[in-house]
Amino acid sequence: MRVHVAFTPAEPAAAPTGVVVDVIRATSTICQALASGYERVLCTAGVEDARALATDPALVTLGGERLGVRIDGFDLGNSPREYLEAHTPTLAMSTTNGTRAIVTAAERCQRVVIASLLNLAAVAADAASYGDDVAVFCAGVKGTFALDDAYVAGRVAGLLDCERSDAAEAALRLVGSYGSAEEALRASRSGRNLINHGPALEADIPYCARESVLGVVPRVTGMRGAAAEIRLA
Amino acid sequence: MRVHVAFTPAEPAAAPTGVVVDVIRATSTICQALASGYERVLCTAGVEDARALATDPALVTLGGERLGVRIDGFDLGNSPREYLEAHTPTLAMSTTNGTRAIVTAAERCQRVVIASLLNLAAVAADAASYGDDVAVFCAGVKGTFALDDAYVAGRVAGLLDCERSDAAEAALRLVGSYGSAEEALRASRSGRNLINHGPALEADIPYCARESVLGVVPRVTGMRGAAAEIRLA
Numbered sequence: 001m002r003v004h005v006a007f008t009p010a011e012p013a014a015a016p017t018g019v020v021v022d023v024i025r026a027t028s029t030i031c032q033a034l035a036s037g038y039e040r041v042l043c044t045a046g047v048e049d050a051r052a053l054a055t056d057p058a059l060v061t062l063g064g065e066r067l068g069v070r071i072d073g074f075d076l077g078n079s080p081r082e083y084l085e086a087h088t089p090t091l092a093m094s095t096t097n098g099t100r101a102i103v104t105a106a107e108r109c110q111r112v113v114i115a116s117l118l119n120l121a122a123v124a125a126d127a128a129s130y131g132d133d134v135a136v137f138c139a140g141v142k143g144t145f146a147l148d149d150a151y152v153a154g155r156v157a158g159l160l161d162c163e164r165s166d167a168a169e170a171a172l173r174l175v176g177s178y179g180s181a182e183e184a185l186r187a188s189r190s191g192r193n194l195i196n197h198g199p200a201l202e203a204d205i206p207y208c209a210r211e212s213v214l215g216v217v218p219r220v221t222g223m224r225g226a227a228a229e230i231r232l233a
Numbered sequence: 234m235r236v237h238v239a240f241t242p243a244e245p246a247a248a249p250t251g252v253v254v255d256v257i258r259a260t261s262t263i264c265q266a267l268a269s270g271y272e273r274v275l276c277t278a279g280v281e282d283a284r285a286l287a288t289d290p291a292l293v294t295l296g297g298e299r300l301g302v303r304i305d306g307f308d309l310g311n312s313p314r315e316y317l318e319a320h321t322p323t324l325a326m327s328t329t330n331g332t333r334a335i336v337t338a339a340e341r342c343q344r345v346v347i348a349s350l351l352n353l354a355a356v357a358a359d360a361a362s363y364g365d366d367v368a369v370f371c372a373g374v375k376g377t378f379a380l381d382d383a384y385v386a387g388r389v390a391g392l393l394d395c396e397r398s399d400a401a402e403a404a405l406r407l408v409g410s411y412g413s414a415e416e417a418l419r420a421s422r423s424g425r426n427l428i429n430h431g432p433a434l435e436a437d438i439p440y441c442a443r444e445s446v447l448g449v450v451p452r453v454t455g456m457r458g459a460a461a462e463i464r465l466a
Binding site for chain 1: 239377
């Protein structure tokens with residue numbers, strides 16, 4: 001068994017088991033939403049694709065942000081703290097980097113699970129349980145390396161305790177260079193963007209840095225048109 | 234001034250100044266060959282493209298390897314220790330990962346220089362001298378992250394002493410996790426491949442790990458058909 005990390009979606013990584021990380025904040029929000037009772041999350045890259053899914057407000061909640069701010073006309077933004085209770089069976093989310101990584105992983109893996117620090121232990125145990133090679137896909141920011149996602153990839157790689165690719169080894173060494181998850185998240189460009197938006201968004205950093213507080217393992221069940229569907233097993 | 238690192242050629246990195254790293258072994262060999270008196274190096278991805286450049290053996294030396302072994306009919310392999318003296322004015326080299334990174338950087342940067350540990354201080358000083366943003370392009374292995382290149386990128390970033398992207402910060406932290414350059418090179422997949430080929434190739438690791446022993450700054454001067462031309466300033 002071997003673990004590899006793709007720091008950006010463009011890298012040619014593939015493995016039977018895929019793990020997607022967009023810790024600030026899409027995959028943290030997906031984990032929180034499903035743990036809170038949403039039956040499924042539909043992730044789209046485009047805003048209009050998400051809007052098109054919201055035909056009935058009794059059935060679908062619309063969530064997402066651009067540049068840290070809730071999208072005009074959407075019910076909720078992209079803070080996991082907005083998803084502590086489910087309002088409808090379906091959450092339709094627009095998230096650019098996260099959706100790209102999820103769709104990439106789904107094309108290259110037999111199974112894809114969604115990772116954050118919130119569900120770290122559960123998702124690592126699930127990924128290990130298949131006995132197959134694992135590829136961790138970091139969402140990154142606009143196709144480039146993101147420190148926060150790389151940190152979480154290193155945490156997943158460390159829990160898998162198997163042969164490591166060069167990238168997995170580097171991610172693990174990155175983890176060792178920080179005193180805590182919150183320190184790593186604060187140091188990342190995505191974390192600094194939240195801090196620059198003020199205390200309301202900055203509060204998402206310690207929230208997303210909490211480790212293994214949710215037992216959920218969200219899985220990609222397939223594409224529904226332009227949306228990746230994610231449900232609990 | 235800001236420094237960014239592209240760990241793989243597919244990442245959308247760009248800056249006025251580009252620095253290319255393929256430390257095991259293409260950029261180490263390019264630095265050594267130019268320091269030894271070759272007037273120019275022509276890098277091609279394809280073997281036949283290199284062969285087509287070698288019309289006159291008095292003018293062109295053919296160098297390159299596939300899977301660690303000298304290419305059939307080529308004069309030399311890809312060990313920098315084979316380039317301690319120049320046999321002809323031109324060296325035509327076939328190197329898959331290195332050429333891809335060089336061509337990518339040339340498309341996105343105003344100027345591109347070639348980095349290894351052998352010329353570390355000289356190339357970092359040159360990159361800093363323009364006062365422009367710097368992007369370090371790691372050749373990687375078949376499009377994926379390579380620990381040895383990432384290590385050298387971190388060394389370059391550390392010497393530039395300017396604002397760092399997430400990737401540059403991660404590369405610098407990777408450097409801090411190793412006791413020496415040779416330790417990092419030995420731990421990489423490329424380094425382990427050399428070790429597995431036996432003592433003759435393993436000896437390239439300490440050779441490539443020597444720091445700032447050459448004062449050369451190889452520059453990409455343009456494309457000559459399918460070949461990237463590299464000369465000293």
